[in-house]
Amino acid sequence: QSCVTMADDAYKQELCGFILKSKSPTCGMERVRVYQDGKSMFEKKGTGLFTDALRKHYPYLPIEEESRLGDAWLRENFLMQVFAYEDFHNFMRSKPKMKDLVAFHTSYKYLVYAKSAVAYKLLGNIVANRNNKEISLLLQEYRKIFLETIALRGNISKTSNVLYHIYGYFKKIINTEEKEHLLTAIEEFKEETIPLIAVIKLLNLYVKRFDMQYLKKQKFLNPYPPKLALRSNVKAYK
Numbered sequence: 001q002s003c004v005t006m007a008d009d010a011y012k013q014e015l016c017g018f019i020l021k022s023k024s025p026t027c028g029m030e031r032v033r034v035y036q037d038g039k040s041m042f043e044k045k046g047t048g049l050f051t052d053a054l055r056k057h058y059p060y061l062p063i064e065e066e067s068r069l070g071d072a073w074l075r076e077n078f079l080m081q082v083f084a085y086e087d088f089h090n091f092m093r094s095k096p097k098m099k100d101l102v103a104f105h106t107s108y109k110y111l112v113y114a115k116s117a118v119a120y121k122l123l124g125n126i127v128a129n130r131n132n133k134e135i136s137l138l139l140q141e142y143r144k145i146f147l148e149t150i151a152l153r154g155n156i157s158k159t160s161n162v163l164y165h166i167y168g169y170f171k172k173i174i175n176t177e178e179k180e181h182l183l184t185a186i187e188e189f190k191e192e193t194i195p196l197i198a199v200i201k202l203l204n205l206y207v208k209r210f211d212m213q214y215l216k217k218q219k220f221l222n223p224y225p226p227k228l229a230l231r232s233n234v235k236a237y238k
Contacts, residue, residue: 016083016089018054061085073238076230110162110166112150116149155237166218166220197232204221207221
């Protein structure tokens with residue numbers, strides 16, 4: 001009961017993410033030894049009590065173990081999720097109308113697509129609102145799929161696919177040398193030779209040069225403060 005109360009207290013603070021102590025009987029996310037009453041030997045490995053309560057009550061809250069954040073891939077995915085989670089909750093607090101949902105969905109097009117093309121299509125169908133549902137129902141449906149999707153971990157293959165999509169905006173307006181340079185950078189990212197930020201910097205350079213308003217609003221290109229430098233590590237994507 002105390003763990004449930006603690007989870008409630010934590011959520012009331014409107015947190016956008018939670019970092020937990022590794023292997024703690026209370027906070028561990030996995031591999032926590034579970035004992036039965038009166039027995040000295042553990043019977044299985046599970047989740048810490050507080051973590052279990054947190055997940056059951058608030059399944060979409062971004063959580064991660066502190067020891068796992070040393071992994072560049074897990075760290076980048078976790079913090080991207082945290083910032084997207086915060087962005088969505090700020091959006092919901094603004095009492096959005098239909099046009100606001102369309103704008104929000106548009107801004108997350110490539111970030112969501114980099115997580116799951118299927119989820120992007122599902123979210124697009126919700127926003128299309130072919131059955132003329134009330135905005136409150138649409139937001140409820142959108143919330144579930146969006147928050148589930150941002151919790152998915154990105155990978156090199158899906159991210160490269162998005163990079164090629166964005167390259168498509170420039171292929172007819174940049175010169176041959178620039179095209180070759182950009183395509184080479186994407187290939188080197190796929191081969192884990194250079195980090196994602198090297199490609200993103202090139203894309204943002206062209207976005208600024210050609211004043212691409214649509215791309216300027218894409219969260220994929222700027223999902224969190226640049227100073228975090230999460231995409232500067234080659235190992236941030238697998």
